[in-house]
Amino acid sequence: MGFTSKMFVVSSPISDVKTSNHDYKTLFKTARQCQQHQMVVLRRNKHPQISLYASHYHIMKPRHKATTTTTTTTCILKEERDSSPSFTSCGLKFIRGKKLLSELSTWRIGGPCNYFVQVSDRTQLLSAIRYCREHSIRFLIIGKGSNCLFDDSGFDGCIILNRIDFFEEVKSGIYRVGSGYPFNQLGVRCSNDGFTGLEFASGVPGSVGGGAYMNAGANGQEISDVISSVEILQTDGRLETINQNDLAFSYRKSSFQDMEDLAAIVAVTFKIKPFPLAREQQKAYLTKRRLSQPLGERSAGSVFKNPEGVGVSAGELIEKAGLKGFRLGNAKISEVHANFFINCGGSTSKDMIELINLVKEKVKDKFNVELIEEIQYVSPI
Numbered sequence: 003m004g005f006t007s008k009m010f011v012v013s014s015p016i017s018d019v020k021t022s023n024h025d026y027k028t029l030f031k032t033a034r035q036c037q038q039h040q041m042v043v044l045r046r047n048k049h050p051q052i053s054l055y056a057s058h059y060h061i062m063k064p065r066h067k068a069t070t071t072t073t074t075t076t077c078i079l080k081e082e083r084d085s086s087p088s089f090t091s092c093g094l095k096f097i098r099g100k101k102l103l104s105e106l107s108t109w110r111i112g113g114p115c116n117y118f119v120q121v122s123d124r125t126q127l128l129s130a131i132r133y134c135r136e137h138s139i140r141f142l143i144i145g146k147g148s149n150c151l152f153d154d155s156g157f158d159g160c161i162i163l164n165r166i167d168f169f170e171e172v173k174s175g176i177y178r179v180g181s182g183y184p185f186n187q188l189g190v191r192c193s194n195d196g197f198t199g200l201e202f203a204s205g206v207p208g209s210v211g212g213g214a215y216m217n218a219g220a221n222g223q224e225i226s227d228v229i230s231s232v233e234i235l236q237t238d239g240r241l242e243t244i245n246q247n248d249l250a251f252s253y254r255k256s257s258f259q260d261m262e263d264l265a266a267i268v269a270v271t272f273k274i275k276p277f278p279l280a281r282e283q284q285k286a287y288l289t290k291r292r293l294s295q296p297l298g299e300r301s302a303g304s305v306f307k308n309p310e311g312v313g314v315s316a317g318e319l320i321e322k323a324g325l326k327g328f329r330l331g332n333a334k335i336s337e338v339h340a341n342f343f344i345n346c347g348g349s350t351s352k353d354m355i356e357l358i359n360l361v362k363e364k365v366k367d368k369f370n371v372e373l374i375e376e377i378q379y380v381s382p383i
């Protein structure tokens with residue numbers, strides 16, 4: 003059997019603590035009540051009666067440690083994070099507890115998420131968000147996961163993987179693109195068509211939505227320079243188109259980051275100008291990127307923003323602090339570019355966070371500069 007979202011788990015501390023018979027009875031009673039309420043005894047324990055009861059169910063190892071008091075049996079009711087089967091709602095397939103965030107992040111770090119769903123159009127996105135809201139499930143939209151640090155313990159909510167990846171040429175130089183479209187491909191495609199403004203995007207592993215959200219940029223270009231309008235979905239399900247004039251962008255900052263009611267960016271319309279050498283420019287940027295960045299490695303691009311008003315890049319500061327190549331556990335500062343931190347294989351989020359904090363401390367001590375993360379931490383709860 004598996005759990006549905008309505009089922010809960012009773013995790014019993016019974017094998018961990020000295021409890022009286024009375025306490026066993028209490029637990030047994032609770033378990034029976036739980037059965038009526040579609041709850042399940044999670045933990046195998048030494049008391050035969052309870053074991054017998056529990057044997058009607060699949061008995062699993064608890065994921066969370068039971069806590070207890072010494073005198074009374076404490077049952078912890080927790081929504082189960084694992085072992086539940088996939089289910090379908092509104093035509094969408096939700097995967098429970100099995101999808102690893104490490105598969106969804108370019109860093110290849112992160113434990114399982116409680117719910118996972120992939121959407122490929124606006125209607126599906128709306129349905130996924132509606133489901134989460136109706137069931138009070140926290141949700142997070144991700145594109146290519148190239149800017150996220152997920153936690154080893156996963157995410158206690160729903161990850162909505164955005165694969166809204168249509169590409170529409172409205173007219174010459176005007177493109178309407180799904181937010182899940184690969185940013186890298188957009189750069190190559192527009193340059194190939196002889197338009198300028200997005201050459202920098204080739205080699206960037208993010209999505210168009212992630213790019214707009216972060217105001218991605220490189221080589222003196224920024225996505226905001228060529229955005230004409232953005233279609234967003236609000237948390238209440240309303241769709242809105244916002245024109246460039248009503249949006250504010252700055253270095254790695256966009257209005258979207260401050261919108262409390264934003265559920266997701268759905269599509270972006272770009273207006274770009276013809277330029278015969280766009281393709282050459284795009285190729286030159288990519289060559290430079292390949293030489294200066296560890297593109298083949300498991301990274302999240304720049305970990306820190308470049309500090310403003312200092313005149314020195316984050317990478318340079320980290321290198322001058324003597325940290326290039328420094329390794330902590332399985333997380334390492336790239337030898338190629340010091341603002342890229344590499345998962346050498348098996349790095350945990352803990353390794354990475356410790357490395358990030360160490361770098362911040364050293365740079366602060368040596369140069370009195372506060373480095374600020376460009377990457378986004380995704381907290382597990």
Ligand SMILES: NC(=O)C1=CN([C@@H]2O[C@H](COP(=O)(O)OP(=O)(O)OC[C@H]3O[C@@H](n4cnc5c(N)ncnc54)[C@H](OP(=O)(O)O)[C@@H]3O)[C@@H](O)[C@H]2O)C=CC1
Binds near residue numbers: 143185210214266
């Ligand atoms: N210049 C470079 O070389 C590199 C640049 N980057 C940039 O990092 C960004 C990462 O893109 P991507 O990998 O797709 O993002 P991610 O999947 O890593 O998501 C990062 C955050 O962006 C927000 N986000 C992503 N998609 C959407 C959407 N459709 N609507 C609203 N918010 C969204 C979410 O923020 P929240 O959780 O707050 O909702 C999410 O947590 C891009 O800007 C990319 O250009 C990344 C690597 C290298």
Ligand SMILES: C=C(O[C@H]1[C@H](O)[C@@H](CO)O[C@H](OP(=O)(O)OP(=O)(O)OC[C@H]2O[C@@H](n3ccc(=O)[nH]c3=O)[C@H](O)[C@@H]2O)[C@@H]1NC(C)=O)C(=O)O
Binds near residue numbers: 294307338
């Ligand atoms: C990779 C990202 O974007 C990148 C983008 O690709 C490049 C190319 O334009 O410019 C920014 O990096 P950056 O400022 O480190 O650019 P680079 O040209 O590589 O380096 C700037 C300067 O720092 C020096 N540098 C860089 C790395 C290093 O280890 N040591 C060092 O001394 C370089 O020699 C150069 O003089 C973006 N990063 C940020 C945080 O703004 C990203 O956002 O994830």
